[in-house]
Amino acid sequence: MPLQELKRKLLAQKVQLERQLNAIHHDFQQGRTADAAEQAAERENEQVLNSLEYNAAEELNSINIALQRMEHGEYLYCSRCGEEIGLERLNAVPFTTFCIHCANKSA
Numbered sequence: 001m002p003l004q005e006l007k008r009k010l011l012a013q014k015v016q017l018e019r020q021l022n023a024i025h026h027d028f029q030q031g032r033t034a035d036a037a038e039q040a041a042e043r044e045n046e047q048v049l050n051s052l053e054y055n056a057a058e059e060l061n062s063i064n065i066a067l068q069r070m071e072h073g074e075y076l077y078c079s080r081c082g083e084e085i086g087l088e089r090l091n092a093v094p095f096t097t098f099c100i101h102c103a104n105k106s107a
């Protein structure tokens with residue numbers, strides 16, 4: 001059953017992202033240093049962490065939506081046009097909610 005396989009993939013990815021987000025939060029909580037040069041480096045580091053966190057949170061959100069769609073039996077169908085997304089595409093991008101045509105249109 002390919003859907004079970006995809007669900008396993010999504011859940012594994014979800015665990016990984018949650019771990020990544022935890023690690024980012026842990027980094028944010030590390031102590032400050034008084035040195036001005038180091039503070040600048042820390043701010044830069046924080047910006048990188050911010051965008052990493054944003055991307056991870058976005059992806060996690062998409063995965064949760066995909067899992068919900070699976071529960072409701074909507075997973076195989078495009079959320080925009082209702083056509084089948086196709087297993088080949090879902091295998092490549094398991095958290096997508098659009099068929100290839102709609103994904104290209106919205107890009």
Ligand SMILES: [Zn+2]
Nearest residue numbers: 078081099102
């Ligand atoms: Zn579509």
